Amino acid sequence: xxxxxxxxxxxxxxxxxxxxxxxxxxxxxxxxxxxxxxxxxxxxxxxxxxxxxxxxxxxxxxxxxxxxxxxxxxxxxxxxxxxxxxxxxxxxxxxxxxxxxxxxxxxxxxxxxxxxxxxxxxxxxxxxxxxxxxxxxxxxxxxxxxxxxxxxxxxxxxxxxxxxxxxxxxxxxxxxxxxxxxxxxxxxxxxxxxxxxxxxxxxxxxxxxxxxxxxxxxxxxxxxxxxxxxxxxxxxxxxxxxxxxxxxxx
Amino acid sequence: xxxxxxxxxxxxxxxxxxxxxxxxxxxxxxxxxxxxxxxxxxxxxxxxxxxxxxxxxxxxxxxxxxxxxxxxxxxxxxxxxxxxxxxxxxxxxxxxxxxxxxxxxxxxxxxxxxxxxxxxxxxxxxxxxxxxxxxxxxxxxxxxxxxxxxxxxxxxxxxxxxxxxxxxxxxxxxxxxxxxxxxxxxxxxxxxxxxxxxxxxxxxxxxxxxxxxxxxxxxxxxxxxxxxxxxxxxxxxxxxxxxxxxxxxxxxxxxxxxxxxxxxxxxxxxxxxxxxxxxxxxxxxxxxxxxxxxxxxxxxxxxxxxxxxxxxxxxxxxxxxxxxxxxxxxxxxxxxxxxxxxxxxxxx
Numbered sequence: 001x002x003x004x005x006x007x008x009x010x011x012x013x014x015x016x017x018x019x020x021x022x023x024x025x026x027x028x029x030x031x032x033x034x035x036x037x038x039x040x041x042x043x044x045x046x047x048x049x050x051x052x053x054x055x056x057x058x059x060x061x062x063x064x065x066x067x068x069x070x071x072x073x074x075x076x077x078x079x080x081x082x083x084x085x086x087x088x089x090x091x092x093x094x095x096x097x098x099x100x101x102x103x104x105x106x107x108x109x110x111x112x113x114x115x116x117x118x119x120x121x122x123x124x125x126x127x128x129x130x131x132x133x134x135x136x137x138x139x140x141x142x143x144x145x146x147x148x149x150x151x152x153x154x155x156x157x158x159x160x161x162x163x164x165x166x167x168x169x170x171x172x173x174x175x176x177x178x179x180x181x182x183x184x185x186x187x188x189x190x191x192x193x194x195x196x197x198x199x200x201x202x203x204x205x206x207x208x209x210x211x212x213x214x215x216x217x218x219x220x221x222x223x224x225x226x227x228x229x230x231x232x233x234x235x236x237x238x239x240x241x242x243x244x245x246x247x248x249x250x
Numbered sequence: 251x252x253x254x255x256x257x258x259x260x261x262x263x264x265x266x267x268x269x270x271x272x273x274x275x276x277x278x279x280x281x282x283x284x285x286x287x288x289x290x291x292x293x294x295x296x297x298x299x300x301x302x303x304x305x306x307x308x309x310x311x312x313x314x315x316x317x318x319x320x321x322x323x324x325x326x327x328x329x330x331x332x333x334x335x336x337x338x339x340x341x342x343x344x345x346x347x348x349x350x351x352x353x354x355x356x357x358x359x360x361x362x363x364x365x366x367x368x369x370x371x372x373x374x375x376x377x378x379x380x381x382x383x384x385x386x387x388x389x390x391x392x393x394x395x396x397x398x399x400x401x402x403x404x405x406x407x408x409x410x411x412x413x414x415x416x417x418x419x420x421x422x423x424x425x426x427x428x429x430x431x432x433x434x435x436x437x438x439x440x441x442x443x444x445x446x447x448x449x450x451x452x453x454x455x456x457x458x459x460x461x462x463x464x465x466x467x468x469x470x471x472x473x474x475x476x477x478x479x480x481x482x483x484x485x486x487x488x489x490x491x492x493x494x495x496x497x498x499x500x501x502x503x504x505x506x507x508x509x510x511x512x513x514x515x516x517x518x519x520x521x522x523x524x525x526x527x528x529x530x531x532x533x534x535x536x537x538x539x540x541x542x543x544x545x546x547x548x549x550x551x552x553x554x555x556x557x558x559x560x561x562x563x564x565x566x567x568x569x570x571x572x573x574x575x576x577x578x579x580x581x582x583x584x585x586x587x588x589x590x591x592x593x594x595x596x597x598x
Contacts, residue, residue: 089503121470
């Protein structure tokens with residue numbers, strides 16, 4: 001449903017008191033229904049700057065609200081609540097509370113980039129969606145998504161050893177997401193592997209899982225990667241929370 | 251030899267018309283009611299002009315100097331035309347200084363009058379000191395003083411520019427689009443950001459009409475390079491909380507009421523018909539169109555023809571106009587007037 005067709009009065013903005021007496025008049029129950037104000041009383045100018053400072057969000061200020069992104073959007077076709085144009089506007093005007101209401105939808109962007117090619121002003125809405133999800137996560141509005149955890153497990157291993165080892169990846173991912181390794185599908189997969197793979201290959205796999213071999217001469221690459229990741233993280237923290245991050249740095 | 255051409259009004263159109271005639275070797279009488287030439291850009295102290303970016307005092311000032319030093323242009327300052335009789339090719343004009351002149355044709359370059367925003371009291375002009383007009387901001391910039399809140403000379407942290415003040419508003423009988431205010435506002439917004447990089451500038455609009463090449467040069471540039479924010483909303487009222495101005499309206503894109511604090515509110519004032527148009531109409535015997543501008547008889551046949559043969563019109567006397575188009579129309583009207591003043595040229 002396009003935004004302008006949504007009801008202006010939301011259930012969560014209504015309050016009623018079971019027992020309420022105002023100036024001696026009993027207004028208990030629905031007689032005391034109040035509608036919370038929808039008035040925007042200020043612009044939060046920091047919000048756009050924060051998201052613009054994250055990778056992908058650089059060109060958000062170009063948006064003139066034509067709606068080409070939303071019209072071309074793959075996800076919008078399935079879920080009309082997914083409205084990049086609207087979110088870009090909320091970010092630009094700093095209407096944070098409204099954006100956070102949609103925090104569980106924003107990350108659903110599938111990065112098909114149809115919006116990127118539809119946008120007449122090169123806003124790169126796909127990038128803005130990425131930056132916005134990232135911002136929501138950095139600000140603590142959304143928990144780390146399972147896919148982000150999976151990425152992290154893989155990245156950590158590559159930084160550490162230069163390789164990804166499947167068994168280790170699976171174990172760490174299940175552990176970090178609080179899932180048991182004794183899943184039916186895992187048990188079935190291991191049974192199949194044991195019964196079908198040649199013994200030599202199985203031995204090699206088992207050994208790899210145990211000793212986690214490194215790419216030779218990796219230590220230099222590891223140092224460089226770690227330094228780069230640290231720089232990026234500091235930069236992003238600075239963008240989202242300049243005061244705190246600045247103090248930490250000194 | 252043809253009688254000189256009478257040109258009423260020494261703004262961009264009048265200056266261009268007199269210069270065009272002089273280039274062709276013909277005399278003109280340039281009548282200006284104020285004490286100097288230049289019209290609105292000079293009299294109202296405009297800053298940098300659209301689209302050249304040149305200062306008005308240099309660009310239009312140059313045209314003024316050229317006219318003042320031209321022996322073929324008879325400049326009459328502090329003067330108006332009081333009577334105008336005869337017919338095309340043989341008019342006789344009476345001037346307010348008591349003199350008279352025989353003239354072959356006349357060109358009305360009498361311009362416009364800035365809309366006075368006290369006629370929109372709900373937007374706070376005249377009530378709150380920090381509500382100003384685009385003309386005032388132009389003057390702040392051109393005087394070198396810089397953009398400051400008039401109440402206490404502080405640098406504004408947040409500025410709202412309201413478009414269509416005195417334009418496109420049936421409530422006050424002004425249905426026309428004043429054509430230049432969107433572009434001028436984008437230009438002013440960029441100048442504010444240039445001087446005060448920490449100042450946030452918001453433009454409240456109904457439509458953005460930065461027509462033609464102004465799209466990239468003003469609208470896009472103001473958004474992409476200067477981060478000006480455009481909000482689709484017609485403001486309901488401007489009030490104050492005692493410290494700052496409060497702008498109330500509806501943000502139509504999120505369908506929510508807004509009451510936002512601002513340090514300064516700028517009215518992008520429109521172009522009214524010249525307040526003298528009724529007397530101009532009666533002196534020159536030309537009709538006005540329904541909005542009160544000088545009526546143009548023909549668009550395609552004779553450029554700038556009015557309802558009276560031999561009397562022509564150029565620039566914002568016949569409707570809101572840009573400076574560069576006024577200049578072009580001044581040139582065009584000069585040629586049309588010359589042909590009317592010298593019928594031999596037509597038959598030859």
